[in-house]
Amino acid sequence: DQQVKQNSPSLSVQEGRISILNCDYTNSMFDYFLWYKKYPAEGPTFLISISSIKDKNEDGRFTVFLNKSAKHLSLHIVPSQPGDSAVYFCAASRGGSQGNLIFGKGTKLSVKP
Amino acid sequence: DAGVIQSPRHEVTEMGQEVTLRCKPISGHDYLFWYRQTMMRGLELLIYFNNNVPIDDSGMPEDRFSAKMPNASFSTLKIQPSEPRDSAVYFCASSFAPQVLKTQYFGPGTRLLVL
Numbered sequence: 262d263q264q265v266k267q268n269s270p271s272l273s274v275q276e277g278r279i280s281i282l283n284c285d286y287t288n289s290m291f292d293y294f295l296w297y298k299k300y301p302a303e304g305p306t307f308l309i310s311i312s313s314i315k316d317k318n319e320d321g322r323f324t325v326f327l328n329k330s331a332k333h334l335s336l337h338i339v340p341s342q343p344g345d346s347a348v349y350f351c352a353a354s355r356g357g358s359q360g361n362l363i364f365g366k367g368t369k370l371s372v373k374p
Numbered sequence: 375d376a377g378v379i380q381s382p383r384h385e386v387t388e389m390g391q392e393v394t395l396r397c398k399p400i401s402g403h404d405y406l407f408w409y410r411q412t413m414m415r416g417l418e419l420l421i422y423f424n425n426n427v428p429i430d431d432s433g434m435p436e437d438r439f440s441a442k443m444p445n446a447s448f449s450t451l452k453i454q455p456s457e458p459r460d461s462a463v464y465f466c467a468s469s470f471a472p473q474v475l476k477t478q479y480f481g482p483g484t485r486l487l488v489l
Binding site for chain 2: 263295302303304305306307310350360361362363364365366367
């Protein structure tokens with residue numbers, strides 16, 4: 262049973278436009294959320310995170326929004342660049358679980374020039 | 375720093391054979407994680423260590439899987455006997471307290487194919 266769900270396996274966006282990647286979770290005990298980015302033949306790399314006490318966190322072109330009531334978070338990339346083309350993983354953690362991250366299956370983003 | 379080092383990068387073996395995957399974490403990191411990535415299940419945590427001690431192995435699929443961390447700079451994930459359904463990419467990651475969640479650095483992965 263997937264506790265973290267990324268229902269869109271892929272997304273294609275034009276360069277310069279906004280990319281919106283979505284993630285839903287089922288466990289209300291999750292209190293910390295992260296996005297990782299993965300290029301082919303490489304391991305995932307940390308991108309941005311958000312604590313459950315916030316509803317928004319911004320880092321340059323990347324913004325993560327958290328809607329606790331809907332158990333939904335999204336990653337916005339503005340403007341999208343071809344170098345953003347990668348697989349994006351949403352991950353969640355429960356308080357006190359140390360390093361135990363639960364990952365979604367990922368969304369493959371393609372940014373076309 | 376060279377980052378997390380995994381070996382081999384690719385492994386092809388036959389069903390029933392023993393497979394050993396190796397990981398060298400980033401120096402100074404006190405957490406080490408083993409993950410498996412498949413199309414069906416995505417990225418799953420198998421086991422993680424803190425200061426060389428296994429903390430949570432609930433993700434280890436079966437008794438055929440075992441992991442060890444004999445010292446702070448080396449860990450192995452062993453599959454014996456291997457089966458075709460074990461084919462996946464296996465990632466090792468390391469991290470340090472107190473930013474364990476934000477500082478998981480992943481290795482490049484080992485792509486395992488069991489025929």
